[in-house]
Amino acid sequence: MSDAAILVEGLTKRFGTLAALDGIDFSVPPGAVFGLLGPNGAGKTTAVRVLATILRPDGGRAQVMGLDVVRQPAEVRFQIGLAGQSAAVDVNLTGRENLRLIGRLAQMRRHDVGPRADELLERFDLSYAADRPVRTYSGGMRRRLDVAAALVQRPPVLFLDEPTTGLDIQSRTELWAVIRELVAEGSTVLLTTQYLEEADRLADRIAVVDHGHIVANDTSARLKAQLAGTVIEIGMQDEERAGRAHEVLVKAVADHPQRDGTTVRLTSDEGPSALIETLRLLDANALSPATLTVREPSLDDAFLALTGRRPEEEGDGESEVRGDGHDPRGGGESGDRGRSQGGGETVGEAWHQARERGVGEFMGGMPDESPGETSSEPDRRSAA
């Protein structure tokens, strides 16, 4: 028997011809926070649903607290709590009623359920709304209740499936604080997220998932360190000039410059000299950058290096176009993932430019809250 709180070996799951999980392995020691990071459709949610006994895997092995999710699902269910896009709360019930319902169904003793619900409502700052139907809650309140519902029975293992997707910065930060508290109490947490910063802030260890594979599994610090050096980003006025700049640099610089819309990016171990060389070359070719950024690599860059693309660029059917184009802080819910699809090129680029202005500060690139926060539930399950 393994000491791991969560153990996954060679896990596969197919939906028709699509391999949602194509043989993934990882293990999470007790008390650790493990982040599964990847774009929509990478297989994160599928992994959580298998571990939560909702979905039967096609192959491989998955254990929670040493219990096999396929052979001992009933026992596994006594060990886990689930929140996020794989779970929901009942909008017709009040916050208190939701927590009590979950507590009862998790087989807590009747007289323990009430005090536990009150305690959680207090802790998640929902006491003032405890007796209001959840349909009157804002998006942030619903997510807090959702995470609270996963904790009612004090499960030793917690699955948080994109717990903050669609939340504004403030709600997200609050939820992060609570999650960190949980961890301090010794819960083992499996967190899935599309947000690099979220994984970076919360997880001890991060597995980057892409197309059903784990492409990297390391600490956040080491993932970033894999890209030793300095990132230089040159923003040009238009794609044509960016293309020319890219051509010039590819020929002359050893650091494999990459073009991304109007931006040319290169990573170098010799930052200062590479920068001088780059600018000299551009100047010699009568190209002058519109923007210039020199920074340490981010997890975003690590993802790019590992998968060949940025996490937002997954071009699948669920792509969304940011409606605002210029201001990454003013977007609507639909632009949440900052994706662009065919035909949305310029919008996507504008966003990239905008996010690059928020250099070095990840928040600048974090999709922000949305006027739609209090509106009706977005279709959270479309990403499942």
Place this chain on the structure above:
Amino acid sequence: MSTITQPRSYVAPPRRSPLAALNDGFTVTGRNLIVYRRIPTLIVFTLIQPVVFVLLFRYVFGGAIKVPGGIPYVDYLMPGIFVQTVAFGATNTAIGLATDVKSGLLERFHALPMARSAVLTGRTFADLTRNVVVVALMAVVGFLVGFRVQTNAAGFIAGILLVLLFAYAFSWIFATVGLAIGDPESTQAATFPVLAPLVFASSVFVPVSTMPSWLQGFATYQPVSVTANAARALMLGGPTLSWLLQSIAWCAGIVAVCAPLAVWRYRHMS
């Protein structure tokens, strides 16, 4: 084993009794009924359609319909209306479950250490409770438009109980449908083509003997008709036992087939 301090895990035996499963079912029933307490108008909405049918058939079409035995048409009509009301009402079971599938709530339930049957028993118990209220209100409507029981109170109550038994059995068909479709709007659209022939090609509104012969076989023996006939016999008199047994057999058959199917469907969802 690891020595790290973990949140005090509650220890519960994974093997659970049928009684515990029933208890989970009642917990879910309570949850499903809260919505009616919060939005009582939902009950009123379920009443609109059957009340319209009562008024339509009592005062508009009824005069043209001759029923055998010389009984007033309103007396013929009302037992059928009770059955029709719960048959259409079973759509609520399907929509309720489809809504829970779509919202993701069933996924959360799936990951909880609760009985697999509880989501379904909870739904059908709640709908049975709703039907008790709805049928009682429809009986009041019936008496207001001139319906009179011709046997006795015991016959009337037995008839109502049969209608409720039928309602419970029928909701299992729609539980299966709701889980299988998993989307409230599509479910709403899918149930009508199933219900319409059962309710209209039946003895609910007119005697089956007035229908073309090719339709009579189906119209006589299908569950809505035999239940309407049995309820009618209990409330108005006449040969009762055969219809009663046929109706109970249908109910038992429907539950025997649909309940395991629905639980299987729930277990193998997603």
